[in-house]
Amino acid sequence: MLNYLISGISLGSVYAIIALGYTMVYGIAKMLNFAHGDVIMVGGYAAFCASTYLGWPIPLCILFSMMICTILGIVIEKLAYKPLRNATSLAVLITAIGVSYFLQNIALLIWTSNPKAFPNMANFIPAISLGDTTISSTTIITIIASVIIMIGLTLFTGKTKMGKAMRAVSEDKGAAQLMGINVNATISITFAIGSGLAAIAGVLLCSAYPTLMPTTGSMPGIKAFTAAVLGGIGSIPGAMLGGILLGILEKFAQAYISTQLSDAIVFAALIVVLLVKPTGLLGKKITEKV
Amino acid sequence: MADTLLKVEDLNVYYGSIHAIKGISFEVKEGEIVTLIGANGAGKSTTLNTVAGLLKPRTGNIEFCSKSLVGVPAHKIIKDGLALCPEGRRVFLQLSVKENLEMGAYTRPDSELAESIEKVYELFPRLKERYKQVAGTLSGGEQQMLAMGRALMSKPRLMMLDEPSMGLAPILVDQIFDIIKDLHKSGTTILLVEQNARKALAIADRAYVLETGKIVNTGTGSELLHDDSVRKAYLGG
Numbered sequence: 001m002l003n004y005l006i007s008g009i010s011l012g013s014v015y016a017i018i019a020l021g022y023t024m025v026y027g028i029a030k031m032l033n034f035a036h037g038d039v040i041m042v043g044g045y046a047a048f049c050a051s052t053y054l055g056w057p058i059p060l061c062i063l064f065s066m067m068i069c070t071i072l073g074i075v076i077e078k079l080a081y082k083p084l085r086n087a088t089s090l091a092v093l094i095t096a097i098g099v100s101y102f103l104q105n106i107a108l109l110i111w112t113s114n115p116k117a118f119p120n121m122a123n124f125i126p127a128i129s130l131g132d133t134t135i136s137s138t139t140i141i142t143i144i145a146s147v148i149i150m151i152g153l154t155l156f157t158g159k160t161k162m163g164k165a166m167r168a169v170s171e172d173k174g175a176a177q178l179m180g181i182n183v184n185a186t187i188s189i190t191f192a193i194g195s196g197l198a199a200i201a202g203v204l205l206c207s208a209y210p211t212l213m214p215t216t217g218s219m220p221g222i223k224a225f226t227a228a229v230l231g232g233i234g235s236i237p238g239a240m241l242g243g244i245l246l247g248i249l250e251k252f253a254q255a256y257i258s259t260q261l262s263d264a265i266v267f268a269a270l271i272v273v274l275l276v277k278p279t280g281l282l283g284k285k286i287t288e289k290v
Numbered sequence: 291m292a293d294t295l296l297k298v299e300d301l302n303v304y305y306g307s308i309h310a311i312k313g314i315s316f317e318v319k320e321g322e323i324v325t326l327i328g329a330n331g332a333g334k335s336t337t338l339n340t341v342a343g344l345l346k347p348r349t350g351n352i353e354f355c356s357k358s359l360v361g362v363p364a365h366k367i368i369k370d371g372l373a374l375c376p377e378g379r380r381v382f383l384q385l386s387v388k389e390n391l392e393m394g395a396y397t398r399p400d401s402e403l404a405e406s407i408e409k410v411y412e413l414f415p416r417l418k419e420r421y422k423q424v425a426g427t428l429s430g431g432e433q434q435m436l437a438m439g440r441a442l443m444s445k446p447r448l449m450m451l452d453e454p455s456m457g458l459a460p461i462l463v464d465q466i467f468d469i470i471k472d473l474h475k476s477g478t479t480i481l482l483v484e485q486n487a488r489k490a491l492a493i494a495d496r497a498y499v500l501e502t503g504k505i506v507n508t509g510t511g512s513e514l515l516h517d518d519s520v521r522k523a524y525l526g527g
Contacts, residue, residue: 161400
């Protein structure tokens with residue numbers, strides 16, 4: 001029981017980090033970046049190459065992976081999304097799905113479909129034993145990382161000038177420009193942050209589930225998107241809560257109901273929550289006054 | 291004679307194929323209150339949005355402090371001292387009052403922030419009372435005050451106000467116009483767009499009348515207040 005809870009929280013923390021990236025980009029740029037999951041995959045491969053082929057030390061591998069993903073995020077935004085800034089959200093959504101397939105197929109060309117064995121990069125602290133159960137090093141690091149990222153993002157968007165400017169841009173691009181905020185630069189930075197987080201998520205995900213394939217990012221990406229919606233998309237604590245809940249739910253469903261049905265159960269939970277509370281668990285109420 | 295602060299020459303603006311602004315020219319001199327009046331759709335807001343850089347003119351020139359603004363992106367224009375308080379207020383509803391004001395001073399160094407915020411609070415004590423509230427919870431009048439305070443935070447040389455009295459109760463309209471007069475006294479040049487032509491003309495040094503994208507009349511505020519055609523069209527006879 002405790003075992004499942006812990007592995008649920010661990011998986012949930014990965015979902016949470018991915019969901020934070022989704023929510024960040026959605027919250028500021030008001031678009032669903034469905035390629036986010038595939039940026040995670042690229043992050044995984046970047047760290048893998050740096051470690052296996054180049055033999056770099058782990059911290060450097062992680063930094064390299066974050067750098068690659070940050071640049072990738074900015075490039076994707078510039079090439080694919082920026083020209084669509086004034087297009088319908090449907091056009092942007094379809095483009096995002098296109099980018100997602102594009103990244104997967106590029107990865108397929110470069111690294112083929114053979115799974116790569118990912119070296120565990122998140123085991124640099126000792127595991128903790130609680131009676132019969134051991135909490136692995138990777139689990140502890142994943143949970144700590146997700147909490148730090150959540151707190152960091154909350155402080156960043158709440159307290160810093162840049163973060164406040166991001167919230168201003170998310171509400172009204174025109175008015176933000178009138179304040180002297182460079183809207184394009186702000187959106188670029190949002191993508192950079194989201195993609196940098198994706199790299200961390202990629203390393204943690206692959207450390208916990210060490211098979212790396214071009215499709216590695218897609219299912220966790222969709223689950224994390226579900227988590228973000230469950231918690232209330234656009235809300236940072238919501239993404240965290242949604243991620244953890246989803247991870248626990250998935251592990252419990254696998255353990256007590258059926259491994260095959262666990263995904264169905266997870267998505268069913270989303271439907272139920274949205275029926276009861278359409279804005280998600282911690283979704284923002286829209287206050288508007290005319 | 292005072293220096294010309296803003297000079298617009300032969301401006302043409304299109305929305306797609308719709309010719310919204312048809313070759314208008316006007317100027318605002320340092321220390322003046324100038325108003326653009328006209329009916330709905332005459333092109334008043336379009337003119338201000340173009341000057342502020344939110345819309346791109348097809349032809350024509352906009353000069354501010356003898357520097358051309360054509361092609362300068364909107365977020366750079368405010369640095370030169372030209373602020374627009376937009377139509378419909380457009381305060382950031384999910385940001386607090388204080389955060390909204392901070393955004394207004396986005397291009398200025400943080401060290402000057404506290405002092406400027408105090409000045410705005412002096413002008414609008416209501417905002418001080420509510421500095422922690424998110425702007426979405428303010429009343430319409432308070433939001434207008436916030437929008438004006440926010441525009442002031444950039445310390446503009448020229449403040450453009452787009453329909454500041456729109457949708458407000460008469461007593462608040464008077465208050466807003468009093469504040470505009472105060473701002474002007476404290477040295478800010480003002481370009482005011484209003485549907486409330488009577489009030490706008492009463493405080494304006496000079497005025498331009500816009501009709502379907504063209505300037506059809508111009509004069510001092512009091513001249514136009516007593517002009518027959520203006521009275522018929524905009525002041526209710």
